[in-house]
Amino acid sequence: MSNKTVRQLAEVVKIPLERLLEQLKEAGLSASAPDDVINEDEKMQLLAHLRKRHGKDEGAAEGSLKRVTLKRRTVSELKQASVPGSTTKTISVEIRKQKTYIKRSEVTESDEQRNLELAKQAVKGQVAPQTESFPTAEEPVKAQETVLEQKKEAAVAPEATPAVEEQVTAEPEVEHIASQPIETLSPSLAVEEEAEVSPVLDLEAETDYESLVKAKESTEARKKQHEKDLRLEESIKRNAEKVRQQASAKQEILHRKKQEESSRAGAGGRDTKKAKKKGKKTERVNVKPEGKHQFEMPVEPIIKEVTIPEMIIVSDLAQKMSVKAATVIKHLMKLGIMATINQSIDQETAVILVEEMGHKAIMQSDDDLEQEMLAEAQADDDNRVELPRAPIVTIMGHVDHGKTSLLDYIRKTRVAAGEAGGITQHIGAYQVKTDHGSVTFLDTPGHAAFTAMRARGADVTDVVIVVVAADDGVMPQTKEAVEHARAANVPIIVAINKIDKPDANPDKVMQELSNINVLAEEWGGDVQFLRISAKTGEGIDDLIEALIVQTEILELKAPVEGAASGIVIESRLDKGRGVVATVLIQKGTLESGQMVLCGHEYGRVRAMFNENGVSIKEAGPCAPVEILGLSGTPNAGDEFLVVQNERIAKDLAKHREDRKKLSRHAVQQASKLDEVFSRMTTGEIASVNLVLKTDVQGSLEALRSSLVGLSNDEVEVKVVFGGVGGINEGDANLALASGAILMGFNVRADATARKLIEEKGIDLHYYSIIYEAIDEVKKAISGMLAPEIKEQIVGLAEVRDVFKSPKFGAVAGCMVVDGYVKRNLPIRVLRNNVVIFEGQLESLRRFKDDANEVKMGMECGIGVKNYNDVQPGDQIEVFERIEVKREL
Numbered sequence: 001m002s003n004k005t006v007r008q009l010a011e012v013v014k015i016p017l018e019r020l021l022e023q024l025k026e027a028g029l030s031a032s033a034p035d036d037v038i039n040e041d042e043k044m045q046l047l048a049h050l051r052k053r054h055g056k057d058e059g060a061a062e063g064s065l066k067r068v069t070l071k072r073r074t075v076s077e078l079k080q081a082s083v084p085g086s087t088t089k090t091i092s093v094e095i096r097k098q099k100t101y102i103k104r105s106e107v108t109e110s111d112e113q114r115n116l117e118l119a120k121q122a123v124k125g126q127v128a129p130q131t132e133s134f135p136t137a138e139e140p141v142k143a144q145e146t147v148l149e150q151k152k153e154a155a156v157a158p159e160a161t162p163a164v165e166e167q168v169t170a171e172p173e174v175e176h177i178a179s180q181p182i183e184t185l186s187p188s189l190a191v192e193e194e195a196e197v198s199p200v201l202d203l204e205a206e207t208d209y210e211s212l213v214k215a216k217e218s219t220e221a222r223k224k225q226h227e228k229d230l231r232l233e234e235s236i237k238r239n240a241e242k243v244r245q246q247a248s249a250k251q252e253i254l255h256r257k258k259q260e261e262s263s264r265a266g267a268g269g270r271d272t273k274k275a276k277k278k279g280k281k282t283e284r285v286n287v288k289p290e291g292k293h294q295f296e297m298p299v300e301p302i303i304k305e306v307t308i309p310e311m312i313i314v315s316d317l318a319q320k321m322s323v324k325a326a327t328v329i330k331h332l333m334k335l336g337i338m339a340t341i342n343q344s345i346d347q348e349t350a351v352i353l354v355e356e357m358g359h360k361a362i363m364q365s366d367d368d369l370e371q372e373m374l375a376e377a378q379a380d381d382d383n384r385v386e387l388p389r390a391p392i393v394t395i396m397g398h399v400d401h402g403k404t405s406l407l408d409y410i411r412k413t414r415v416a417a418g419e420a421g422g423i424t425q426h427i428g429a430y431q432v433k434t435d436h437g438s439v440t441f442l443d444t445p446g447h448a449a450f451t452a453m454r455a456r457g458a459d460v461t462d463v464v465i466v467v468v469a470a471d472d473g474v475m476p477q478t479k480e481a482v483e484h485a486r487a488a489n490v491p492i493i494v495a496i497n498k499i500d501k502p503d504a505n506p507d508k509v510m511q512e513l514s515n516i517n518v519l520a521e522e523w524g525g526d527v528q529f530l531r532i533s534a535k536t537g538e539g540i541d542d543l544i545e546a547l548i549v550q551t552e553i554l555e556l557k558a559p560v561e562g563a564a565s566g567i568v569i570e571s572r573l574d575k576g577r578g579v580v581a582t583v584l585i586q587k588g589t590l591e592s593g594q595m596v597l598c599g600h601e602y603g604r605v606r607a608m609f610n611e612n613g614v615s616i617k618e619a620g621p622c623a624p625v626e627i628l629g630l631s632g633t634p635n636a637g638d639e640f641l642v643v644q645n646e647r648i649a650k651d652l653a654k655h656r657e658d659r660k661k662l663s664r665h666a667v668q669q670a671s672k673l674d675e676v677f678s679r680m681t682t683g684e685i686a687s688v689n690l691v692l693k694t695d696v697q698g699s700l701e702a703l704r705s706s707l708v709g710l711s712n713d714e715v716e717v718k719v720v721f722g723g724v725g726g727i728n729e730g731d732a733n734l735a736l737a738s739g740a741i742l743m744g745f746n747v748r749a750d751a752t753a754r755k756l757i758e759e760k761g762i763d764l765h766y767y768s769i770i771y772e773a774i775d776e777v778k779k780a781i782s783g784m785l786a787p788e789i790k791e792q793i794v795g796l797a798e799v800r801d802v803f804k805s806p807k808f809g810a811v812a813g814c815m816v817v818d819g820y821v822k823r824n825l826p827i828r829v830l831r832n833n834v835v836i837f838e839g840q841l842e843s844l845r846r847f848k849d850d851a852n853e854v855k856m857g858m859e860c861g862i863g864v865k866n867y868n869d870v871q872p873g874d875q876i877e878v879f880e881r882i883e884v885k886r887e888l
């Protein structure tokens with residue numbers, strides 16, 4: 001606030017000196033010369049005079065002045081050397097600034113609201129660029145906006161200035177102005193505070209000083225508003241801080257809890273540590289808000305009801321009793337059982353253990369558990385209306401007799417003609433529509449597949465077509481097919497094929513079949529015989545007719561309504577589509593999108609296709625369909641059913657998987673020879689089923705008739721299948737499916753059959769004397785099986801080469817492939833799994849030394865006493881005779 005001379009004032013307010021002198025004179029001030037000094041009071045006096053002269057008092061000014069526009073014009077010069085060394089270029093830049101201030105009262109309520117919002121956003125750090133704001137020096141946003149305005153208005157002088165330079169010049173200018181002390185910008189007038197944003201006033205238009213005062217007032221009002229906003233902002237911040245504090249308090253509690261747990265783990269011994277290492281869940285501790293444990297030590301022992309399935313893993317049992325596995329193992333040791341944490345123990349042992357530990361054991365059979373779960377899974381099944389259904393047919397026969405050709409012919413003519421699109425892919429089953437109804441064919445030709453399915457518990461086939469070539473007659477596999485179909489109690493239809501061939505002799509076929517008790521209707525029997533040609537199609541319609549007739553006799557029925565169930569025919573993993581399973585629906589209707597369980601796999605049916613690859617939404621009984629969406633590939637023969645929800649499907653699948661792991665031998669335990677009598681006496685069985693394999697046809701017939709002759713009033717001895725040759729997988733499957741005992745007379749099981757026999761626990765007996773076999777079965781059915789000497793095979797060696805030795809004769813260079821070979825034990829020589837010699841070892845050598853025993857994986861030289869016909873490829877079986885105590 002300094003005094004100024006009249007000249008200085010005229011310069012500052014930019015009006016001619018004379019005019020100012022005149023105005024001073026009019027106002028009655030003493031200053032009359034340019035160098036006279038004017039003080040603050042005189043300035044105010046001049047101001048009052050000017051107001052009066054324009055007839056404006058304060059009130060009027062207040063009413064009228066609502067908007068003030070401040071302008072500033074600056075001209076500056078920029079020096080620029082474009083290239084180093086060249087002459088410097090001077091650029092003039094003129095910048096005009098304009099700012100409009102709106103009186104506070106004009107600000108509408110909505111503007112205030114928006115301001116409030118802005119304040120809130122500022123707290124959150126989300127201020128959006130504004131297009132309008134107030135001249136509050138504190139707002140950094142404002143300065144930035146001013147720059148934007150300047151940029152818009154900057155008028156570039158004749159020497160065109162690049163936009164970049166313009167910006168460079170304009171920006172610091174504003175910052176500079178904003179930070180300058182107010183006084184230096186407006187030294188002479190009482191509007192200093194405004195000057196921070198409006199440095200130079202254009203008084204030429206005699207802008208009213210009063211309005212500037214008003215502007216000052218409105219700025220104060222805005223400031224107040226701003227303060228209010230700031231207070232709001234503060235309160236928002238405080239709230240945010242509160243929330244933060246609460247969160248960190250929570251964090252603190254969690255942290256403390258963890259620390260407590262880890263300190264307890266440190267003191268709790270090895271078990272807890274181990275459990276942690278393995279990533280097992282440790283017991284959850286509830287912490288009260290004050291950080292206290294909720295757990296209270298039980299005051300008396302808790303007696304639990306422990307359900308025990310047929311087999312249970314030690315760790316699971318421990319968990320059920322809420323004790324450590326080590327405790328269970330300790331108790332098991334007391335019972336004389338050494339078991340590890342992952343081993344399973346049987347139900348009886350588990351019950352004793354549970355009772356011993358003071359709990360109550362509830363025995364639960366796996367079947368009960370599964371039935372319970374299934375009952376929960378399936379809707380009420382009993383009250384559904386059953387309607388006639390199509391027969392399910394399997395085609396069997398000897399190699400090259402025309403099974404595939406017959407299937408192909410039916411498929412091509414029937415399916416392709418009836419359905420648009422024709423055959424697009426292979427599917428394990430397909431349905432043929434006829435005038436009298438439909439027929440479903442299982443495209444798994446051969447009795448091996450048929451029996452393998454049965455062995456897995458899937459008796460799907462209603463009728464078997466046995467194909468016999470008219471030019472070839474009944475062959476070994478024809479007989480096998482007949483026997484397999486009979487073992488399954490399935491009616492047979494005989495198709496005499498290739499009747500178009502000149503050398504066809506259907507009568508011969510009929511004759512041969514009658515020899516194995518397959519008698520044609522026209523010969524007084526009960527089997528339909530049809531003459532067909534899979535090549536020309538002759539008689540095939542009649543064959544289908546015959547099938548329909550057979551269906552009528554069988555009165556096949558199935559419910560159409562309700563949840564579907566059936567059998568898995570085959571499954572595969574498709575690269576593009578995932579698991580593809582072909583299922584045959586036996587009951588109910590399967591709909592796309594339903595949850596299904598197949599063996600130990602499950603999933604929602606994502607898509608469904610019929611045998612022609614056409615997408616369908618639902619399928620009824622006897623329809624074969626491909627379904628997508630299962631969790632894995634189920635086995636052929638697995639049962640499939642629709643369940644209510646995924647949880648049940650998952651539980652059942654897991655239960656089945658566990659059961660499979662635990663009880664591998666459960667399936668066939670019921671068919672042991674030494675259990676025959678006890679099962680007979682309990683009324684469980686009334687027949688002894690046998691599968692016989694012999695070295696020659698003669699011994700087969702002799703054995704068969706002798707064994708069947710053992711039947712009496714109480715029990716029937718049935719040979720479900722008899723054949724010549726080594727025991728193969730099909731024989732093992734048949735024994736499994738028909739609950740039969742396998743008997744090998746001078747024959748052995750091949751590797752695959754051995755694996756299956758071992759896996760399923762099938763009872764297999766080898767004999768080399770017919771009398772022995774008969775005697776054993778006789779004793780079994782009369783309950784007289786006494787302790788006796790049993791043979792146990794201890795090793796098997798394969799003959800790789802044969803050398804002639806002057807001392808020992810033929811010496812077989814062998815590799816021991818199983819068990820061990822011992823010098824003093826008896827041996828047998830096998831060729832193609834048939835026994836060709838039984839005797840003793842003459843010599844056993846490793847390199848040039850005599851050996852007493854040679855183990856699996858080692859080579860040795862074997863000389864067989866009194867036998868010189870050993871050949872490469874033969875097998876030498878070493879066995880010992882041990883005494884077995886029988887328990888009936």
Ligand SMILES: Nc1nc2c(ncn2[C@@H]2O[C@H](COP(=O)(O)OP(=O)(O)OP(=O)(O)O)[C@@H](O)[C@H]2O)c(=O)[nH]1
Pocket residue numbers: 397398399400401402403404405406445497498499500501532533534535536
């Ligand atoms: N002339 C004539 N040839 C036939 C007839 N049926 C089949 N064949 C021929 O017999 C041969 C064997 O037929 P397949 O259908 O492959 O016999 P398969 O029983 O399925 O044979 P495998 O699958 O090996 O067990 C093929 O060359 C067929 O063309 C027929 O009715 N007449």
